[in-house]
Amino acid sequence: MTTSTMPRAIDLAAAEAMPEEVSQFRVILRRFLRHKLAVASLFVLAAIVLIAILAPVISPFDPTDIEVGNDFLAPGSVGRDGVRIHYLGTDTIGRDYWSRITYAARISLTVAVTAQVASVIIGILVGSISGYLGGTVDAVVMRGVEFMLTIPQLPLLLIISSLVIQNQEAIPVPEVLTNFMAWLLLIQPRDAVQVVLIIAILVSFGWLQDSRLMRGVVLSVKEQTFTEASRALGASDLRIILSHMIPNAIAPMIVSASLGLSGFIIYEAALSFLGLGIQDPTPTWGNMLSAAQSFMFQHPWLPLVSGTPIFLCSLAFNFVGDGVRDALDPRLKL
Amino acid sequence: MFNYLIRRLFQMAIVLFLSTMASYALLNLAPGGPLTFLTSVQRRMNQEDIARVRAYFELDLFLPVRFSRWLTGFPRGPITVGGQTYFADFVVGCRQPREVEIRYSDGRRELKTVGCREGQDVTLADLVDRPRSSKGIIFGDLGNSWQITRDRPVSAVVVSRLPRTLQLMMISLVLSIIIGIPIGVISAVRQYSAFDYTVTSMAFFGSSMPTFFFALLMILIFSITFKRMGWVYLPPGNAESVKDYVIPFIGAVDAGSLKDNILHLIMPVSVLTLFNVAGWSRYVRTSMLEVLRQDYVRTARAKGLIERVVIAKHALRNALIPFITLVVFSIPAAFGGAIITETVFNWPGMGRLYFDALGRTDYPVAMALLLITAVLTVVATLVCDVLYTVVDPRIRLS
Numbered sequence: 209m210t211t212s213t214m215p216r217a218i219d220l221a222a223a224e225a226m227p228e229e230v231s232q233f234r235v236i237l238r239r240f241l242r243h244k245l246a247v248a249s250l251f252v253l254a255a256i257v258l259i260a261i262l263a264p265v266i267s268p269f270d271p272t273d274i275e276v277g278n279d280f281l282a283p284g285s286v287g288r289d290g291v292r293i294h295y296l297g298t299d300t301i302g303r304d305y306w307s308r309i310t311y312a313a314r315i316s317l318t319v320a321v322t323a324q325v326a327s328v329i330i331g332i333l334v335g336s337i338s339g340y341l342g343g344t345v346d347a348v349v350m351r352g353v354e355f356m357l358t359i360p361q362l363p364l365l366l367i368i369s370s371l372v373i374q375n376q377e378a379i380p381v382p383e384v385l386t387n388f389m390a391w392l393l394l395i396q397p398r399d400a401v402q403v404v405l406i407i408a409i410l411v412s413f414g415w416l417q418d419s420r421l422m423r424g425v426v427l428s429v430k431e432q433t434f435t436e437a438s439r440a441l442g443a444s445d446l447r448i449i450l451s452h453m454i455p456n457a458i459a460p461m462i463v464s465a466s467l468g469l470s471g472f473i474i475y476e477a478a479l480s481f482l483g484l485g486i487q488d489p490t491p492t493w494g495n496m497l498s499a500a501q502s503f504m505f506q507h508p509w510l511p512l513v514s515g516t517p518i519f520l521c522s523l524a525f526n527f528v529g530d531g532v533r534d535a536l537d538p539r540l541k542l
Numbered sequence: 543m544f545n546y547l548i549r550r551l552f553q554m555a556i557v558l559f560l561s562t563m564a565s566y567a568l569l570n571l572a573p574g575g576p577l578t579f580l581t582s583v584q585r586r587m588n589q590e591d592i593a594r595v596r597a598y599f600e601l602d603l604f605l606p607v608r609f610s611r612w613l614t615g616f617p618r619g620p621i622t623v624g625g626q627t628y629f630a631d632f633v634v635g636c637r638q639p640r641e642v643e644i645r646y647s648d649g650r651r652e653l654k655t656v657g658c659r660e661g662q663d664v665t666l667a668d669l670v671d672r673p674r675s676s677k678g679i680i681f682g683d684l685g686n687s688w689q690i691t692r693d694r695p696v697s698a699v700v701v702s703r704l705p706r707t708l709q710l711m712m713i714s715l716v717l718s719i720i721i722g723i724p725i726g727v728i729s730a731v732r733q734y735s736a737f738d739y740t741v742t743s744m745a746f747f748g749s750s751m752p753t754f755f756f757a758l759l760m761i762l763i764f765s766i767t768f769k770r771m772g773w774v775y776l777p778p779g780n781a782e783s784v785k786d787y788v789i790p791f792i793g794a795v796d797a798g799s800l801k802d803n804i805l806h807l808i809m810p811v812s813v814l815t816l817f818n819v820a821g822w823s824r825y826v827r828t829s830m831l832e833v834l835r836q837d838y839v840r841t842a843r844a845k846g847l848i849e850r851v852v853i854a855k856h857a858l859r860n861a862l863i864p865f866i867t868l869v870v871f872s873i874p875a876a877f878g879g880a881i882i883t884e885t886v887f888n889w890p891g892m893g894r895l896y897f898d899a900l901g902r903t904d905y906p907v908a909m910a911l912l913l914i915t916a917v918l919t920v921v922a923t924l925v926c927d928v929l930y931t932v933v934d935p936r937i938r939l940s
Contacts, residue, residue, distance in 0.1 A: 355557065359919055360874070362881055363896060363912060367565070370900045371572040474752045478882060481754050482897065501758060501886075508766050515755040523750035530746075 239535040246531020249524035256521060260313035264394060267307035268292040271491050275302035280507055296513055300499055305513060308491040313517065315393050315492050319403060320472035323410040328465050330411065331418025336453055338419070339426030340445070350423065353416050361413055365475070369409050369484040376401055399490045406485050410472055421464055425457040459536040467529035470522035477518045493518045550927075554920045562679075565912050566609050569905045577601065593637045593662075599688060600672070602664055603635035612685060612909075615678030619670035627667075635664035679913065689904040690895070696910045699895065704877070706781050707884070707891030711876035714811045718818035719869065723862070725819065726826025730834065730861075731853060741823055748820020753813060757886040760809050777806050779888035810887045814880055822868060830861040863934055870926045874918035878911065 241247055259266065268287075275288045281298040283305075296305035338349040372379065381404050383397075390400035429435055435452050443451075479485030480494025488495055493514050500510035577595060587595075596602040600611065610616055620630040636658035644652045676685035684696035691699050729738040761778045768775035774791050777783060783797040783806075795802050833839065834857055842856045843849075879893025888894070892911060899907035930937050 355561075358923060359561070360878060360915060363878065363915060364565075366881065366897065366900055367568065367908070367912075371568065375572055470750055474750075477752055478754060481752075482882070482885065483901075497755065497758070504758065504762060505766060508762050511755075511758045511762060515752075515758060518752055519750060519755055522752070523746065526746055526750045 236535045240531050243527075243531035243534050245527045246534075249527035249531075252520060252524045253528065256313055256517070256524075257317065259310050260317050263307075263310040263314050267304070267310045269294070269304035269307040271303065271308045271311040272489050273303060278302040280503070283509075299496070299510070300503060305510075308496060309493070309514065309517065311394065312491040312493050312496060312514075315395075315403065315486065315490065316473060316476060316494075316518075316521070318389075318393060319407055319410070319476045319486075319492075320469050323407045323414055323472045323476075324465050324469050326407070326411045327414030327468070328418050328461055330415035331420075332422050332454075332457065332461065334415065335419040335422025335424075336426050336449060336457075339423035340430070340449065340453070346423075350420070353419055356413070356416050357420075362478075365409065365413060365479070366482070366484055368412070369406070369479050372405050372409060373402065373484055373487070376405060379405065381405065393490075395490050399487075402486050402490065406476060406479065409479075410475055414468065414472065417468070418461065418464060421460055422457055425460060426453050429453050429456050463529065463533040463536055466532045467526065470525035470529070473518060473522045473525065550924055554924065558916055558920055561916050562613070562909075562913055563609065565916075566612065566909060567605065569909060570605055570608065589638055597637065597664075597672075602637050607634045611678075612676060613679050615676060615681060615683070617666055617669060620666045630665060630667040632666045633663045634666055634669065637662040637664060679910075684910040684913075685906045687904055687907050689902040690898060690907055696906050699907060700892070700910060700914070703890060703892050703895045706889065707879040707893065708876065710807065710810055710814070710884070710889060710891060711872075711879065713807065714814035714818065715869075715872055715876060717811065717815045718822060721815065722819040722822035723826055723865075726823040727830055727853065727858060727861075729823065730827045730830035733831065738827075741827070745820045745824040748817050751817075753817060753880075753882045754886050756816070757809070757813050757883055760813060761886075764809060776808055777802075778809075779806075781806050781890055810880075810883050810889055813883050813887075818872075822865070825868060826861065826865060829864050830857060833857045833861040836860075863930070866929050866933065867926050870922045870929065871919070874915055874922050877918055878915040 269292060275298065278288060278298050279300055279302045281294050281302075283295060283297040285294050285297065286292075287294055287304070294304050294306065296309065299305055299308065334349065334353075338346045381401050385404050386397050386400040389395075389403050390397040393400065393403065395403075429452055432452075435448060438448055438452060476485060476492070477494035477497070480492045481498045483495070483498060485494055486492045488499070496514035497511055497518070500507075500514050504511050577592065577599075593602070600608055603611070607617070611618075617634070620627040620632075622628075638659045639655040640657050640659045641653050641655055644654055646652070677683035679685075682697075684700070686693050687696050687699055725741055729735075729741040732738055764776045765778035772790055774789060777787075781803060783795070783802055786794060786797050788794050789805070792801075792805075795805065839852060839857050842852045847856075877892065879891045879896070881893040881897055883889070884891045884893035885897050896908060896911045899905070899911065
């Protein structure tokens, strides 16, 4: 009798003592959820993304429609047709502010996300090639990258974008890209050229940091014993890169990408604010803020409306990035 | 050490040469420039006028020749050796490029410049009576401005703007150091305290808030709202007022007086200081936390030193070593000016000058500012490396 129940009792005790089996993803998710501000920011971002996606549905006006004579209408006033309402009023030339803000969300977010993804891809390519090959290639590439990182970025960014924007007709941009952007952002293909060019300009500086990060990971993984073991077992270079380098690089790259998004939001807004980014008929938060600046003495609420989303978005991206870093790589914590 | 310095100086010269060449090419290869502005204002420009303007701005010379003249002032004409001139017919440019219209099968037309028109070559002999050639950047002549102060030396513009930028940047630099370091130290010593959390949130705020929006908010609050309320308000832009004004509680302010200047300084300095403090205090905190974990700090405590001495003498000194980089690199930034802050507050400094130069295609001014920034950055890098060895004998230069 006792002999038959004893093993069962041991089983139960063992089951209680054993930790429940959790997947890696669960662990990461739980760690992320512990960061309250990051979770809250994720909701804010989700709301902004939703607004951006639903822009054509939730905005009563076309963002470029001008109601002549209805400049600077107060928030909540009725439009020319007597039916639709300008929730946030109208801007300097009578365009609906709320509609412009929602379409601008679409554009600003797309620019930031696309620029970040492209930077990460280029960074991974350059970093892993230069780190893996080493030698002269590595020395030349990394010296160049370090030099680019030393010089103040804003002056160069301003030169390049002012030249590019002045000569945008002369720059051949693949029509596939502009048409895709025009379709995605619901703007004219003619205006989409600027969007593509601004993304390219942001990427031209964005990949530098990512490539250094990737190179660091590659260099440290190269020295690990598991790489040596793998090579001793006869694995090819490609296999080592794919099965050891890339998986080890994913966590730091995701962290850097999520923290970098806020920088891209701010840089795009700054360029557009200074008039060297995406130009007027296409709404972005930056160029709306710059238009609002000229009239802020008469209409002080205008800069608040177009500036707040920039701040909110970049703050939310920063918090989410911080949460992702805590979740993926607790060692990286400052 | 001596060898190291020689090698570094040599490297610096190469880096500077390459970066100036790159930015010169970038600015000059792009179409546009002063001609676009002129042709859009003056409709009745004929080929002769265009050629004259091109010659005036040296746009008719080939890019390497132009770059060489800008950098060194050479070539200034044919080479004369013992009364004998050589290379007088050497072609260095083209007055009127030959334009060819290309018609594509789909009906598009495009004007392309192919070579030079007959007899319109610029030779070395033509360069002799060119009046505007700068004596060369390396001899300290930055050339003449194209647009901002037409035909006046760039150095005069720069010198007129420099004091304003230095005033703004130095005050905010000193304030940032005075405020940022103690904040960072306290939040490291009292890690996870309420103070620490406040500082961390402020750092997040600082890294997320765009400078231009924050600057606009300050104008909105302290200039516009306060003025409407009848409270003490601050002037929204520029460095000095044009005419006298009266501010509640402060009284009459004379235009151009020190009081006037200080009132104008408050907002831009606060913006710059806030962003510096947000970043720097976080930096000091991180490096202080690292140092506090070191063995020598534990030794100092074990010897029975009071905590204040441990923090101030043993920990802080070492924690500030990486901080050198930040402070030294803020010197080129101080000369370059804060482009966005100066633009929003309409501050007549170098940052706004640079922005105006780009907007009005005044490339000599833009190039001069870029060059100044590049030289200072390269020098700052060297100063940084040398300073490290001074403060931390463990680091050797090789």
